[in-house]
Amino acid sequence: MSLNINMNKLITICALGIMAAGxxxxxxxxxxxxxxxxxxxxxxxVMSCTSNLPSRFxxxxxxxxxxxxxxxxxxxxxxxxxGDFLMGAADKAxxxxxxxxxxxxxxxxxxxxTEVTNGMFSQFVKATGYVTxxxxxxxxxxxxxxxxxxxxxxxxxxLVAASLVFTPPAHPVQLNDVSQWWQWVKGANWKHxxxxxxxxxxxxxxxVVQVSWDDAMAYAKWAGKRLPxxxxxxxxxxxxxxxxxxxxGSEPVEKGQPKANIWQGHFPDYNTVTDGYAxxxxxxSFAANAYGLYDMAGNVWEWCSDWYRSxxxxxxxxxxxxxxxxxxxxxxxxxxxxxxxxxxxGSFLCHASYCASYRVSARMKTSPDTGLExxxxxxxxx
Numbered sequence: 001m002s003l004n005i006n007m008n009k010l011i012t013i014c015a016l017g018i019m020a021a022g023x024x025x026x027x028x029x030x031x032x033x034x035x036x037x038x039x040x041x042x043x044x045x046v047m048s049c050t051s052n053l054p055s056r057f058x059x060x061x062x063x064x065x066x067x068x069x070x071x072x073x074x075x076x077x078x079x080x081x082x083g084d085f086l087m088g089a090a091d092k093a094x095x096x097x098x099x100x101x102x103x104x105x106x107x108x109x110x111x112x113x114t115e116v117t118n119g120m121f122s123q124f125v126k127a128t129g130y131v132t133x134x135x136x137x138x139x140x141x142x143x144x145x146x147x148x149x150x151x152x153x154x155x156x157x158x159l160v161a162a163s164l165v166f167t168p169p170a171h172p173v174q175l176n177d178v179s180q181w182w183q184w185v186k187g188a189n190w191k192h193x194x195x196x197x198x199x200x201x202x203x204x205x206x207x208v209v210q211v212s213w214d215d216a217m218a219y220a221k222w223a224g225k226r227l228p229x230x231x232x233x234x235x236x237x238x239x240x241x242x243x244x245x246x247x248x249g250s251e252p253v254e255k256g257q258p259k260a261n262i263w264q265g266h267f268p269d270y271n272t273v274t275d276g277y278a279x280x281x282x283x284x285s286f287a288a289n290a291y292g293l294y295d296m297a298g299n300v301w302e303w304c305s306d307w308y309r310s311x312x313x314x315x316x317x318x319x320x321x322x323x324x325x326x327x328x329x330x331x332x333x334x335x336x337x338x339x340x341x342x343x344x345x346g347s348f349l350c351h352a353s354y355c356a357s358y359r360v361s362a363r364m365k366t367s368p369d370t371g372l373e374x375x376x377x378x379x380x381x382x
Contacts, residue, residue, distance in 0.1 A: 066128055068224045074110055077381070078292040080236045082108035084320070087234055088313055089361040090243035097310045098361045103320040106235045111228065112378040114283035114294045115302065116219060119204030121190060121211070124219050133212040134163035134189035134371040163188040163210045163371040165195055166279070166349065169269050175354055181268040182372075190215075193280075193373050205282045207300045207376040213341045213368035216303045216377040225379035227305040230363070231324045232380060233344045237297070237360040239290035245359050247289040247296045253358060260286055260298030260346075260358050267351040279348055280374070297358035298350060300376040301343040301366075308332060308340040308365035332365055340365035347374035 084105045089098035124130065138159045144151060165185040173180040187196040190210045200206065211219075213227075220226050228236070237247045244250050248259055258275035265272040277285070281299055288294045306326025309315075310333055330339040343364045346357035357364060366375065 066130065066218050066221045069127060069222050071224060074381075076113055077110040078113050080109055080111050080232075080291055080293075080380075082106055083235070083240075085235055085238060086243065087231060087321075087361070089245075089359070091245060093245060093356070093359060094361055095363070097313065097363050100313060102313060102316050104231050104235070104324060105320055105322045106232055107323055107382075109228075109232060109380050109382055111232075111236050111291075111293060111380045112225075113288070113292055115207035115300060115376045115378045116216075117204060117283055118190070118200045118206050118208050121208040121219060122204070124222050128218075128222055130215075130218055130222075132190055132210070132215045132371070133369055134210050135161050137161050160186050161189065162186045164373065165193070166268075166373050168271075172266065172269050175267070188373070189371070203282075205284075206280055207283060207295070209280060209300055209373055209376050210371040211303075211376060212371045213303050213366075215371070219377075220379045223379060225381040227303055227377060228380045229323070229325055230304045230306040230342045230344065231321070233302065233304050234360055236291060236293055237289070237345070239293070239296075241290070245361075247293075247360055248287070253297075253352075258286065260295070261348045262298040262346065262358055263349055263351040263354075265351075267354050268349070277348060281348070296345055297360075298346050299348060300345075300374050301347050301364065301372070302345045303375070303377040304342040304344055306342045308342045308363070330365075338367050341368045343375060349374055 082105070084103065086101040087104045088094070088101040090101060138161075140153055140159060143159075144153070162184050164182050165188050167181060167183040169180050185195040188194065188210060190208050191200055192198050193200070193209050216227060238244065239247060241247075241249060246253065246259070251259075253259055253262060254264075261275055261277045261281040263271055264274040271278055275281075275286075281295075283299075284294045286295065286298075289296055304326075307328070307330040309327040309329065309331045311331075312327045315327075326342065330341075332338065332340050343366050344362070346355070346359075346362060350357045355364075356362070366372070
């Protein structure tokens with residue numbers, strides 16, 4: 001996909017679902033940080049099912065008005081013991097950003113047993129009046145700060161609250177063009193995951209989706225928790241297993257009983273729904289791992305606190321990292337102007353022929369102001 005786009009056509013192209021050159025995603029509530037290329041070799045890119053996603057229009061957000069609920073309960077959480085492990089891929093199935101393996105120590109913590117659900121998020125919204133990124137009308141005064149001087153204001157019909165919805169094609173398509181299955185839908189948000197014609201009635205026990213990193217951070221602050229670091233997330237997913245590719249061990253995901261909500265069949269046009277779910281599944285629909293954590297593989301991607309940098313593992317020079325919090329800045333060679341946060345765990349769209357990100361070491365990245373139909377989160381606390 002070419003990034004040499006005429007800026008005069010920027011708004012139209014964004015509305016069609018194509019990433020525009022130079023339109024970085026401004027991190028709300030803080031300073032956007034994008035690292036320079038530094039030591040990355042030419043052509044060092046990472047195949048990603050979240051790469052080159054359409055960039056949403058800037059919508060100013062802040063968690064300044066969010067206060068902790070005062071509820072310090074550990075209800076719904078499980079204790080994850082501390083320990084040492086080798087982080088990263090142990091076999092040849094990983095992508096370049098999963099190497100090399102490196103020693104990490106993580107202190108013990110508590111983690112939500114499931115992804116944050118619609119019911120849980122509804123309580124947060126009711127208590128705070130919070131409005132998610134996808135529900136906010138884009139702010140032209142913020143958007144124009146990211147565009148070349150003199151860029152004309154787009155039509156008001158394009159500056160609307162919207163989010164990204166999975167829209168499967170009716171026939172096989174090339175897998176290098178995500179616009180074939182992602183569509184920018186007006187009115188799509190956490191209450192209407194697939195647009196105005198959808199809703200979450202009767203789905204309190206489904207993971208909340210269409211939430212940005214900013215939204216997840218706001219919820220965590222209110223709940224008296226935080227998002228997990230990438231190291232904490234992988235340690236918890238491994239659940240005491242050493243150098244195993246999956247949270248359940250080494251048995252291929254296709255064998256035996258369904259182990260996770262993923263894509264079966266031919267991606268992205270034909271899903272056999274062997275696991276029983278074409279899209280998001282209710283939490284606890286599949287067996288928990290050895291720590292009692294559900295859906296650490298598949299179902300929905302989960303936000304982590306870390307910035308994403310494709311060569312982060314390669315730059316580590318310590319014998320062992322102690323509670324690492326990730327790189328100081330973001331850098332994605334596929335979209336160098338767009339800061340990214342780490343997402344982990346894969347989703348209902350993961351397939352062996354495409355990203356296979358239900359593996360415990362698989363890393364992906366998304367701009368923090370982007371909501372997607374297959375992205376949610378869970379929280380941790382000490």
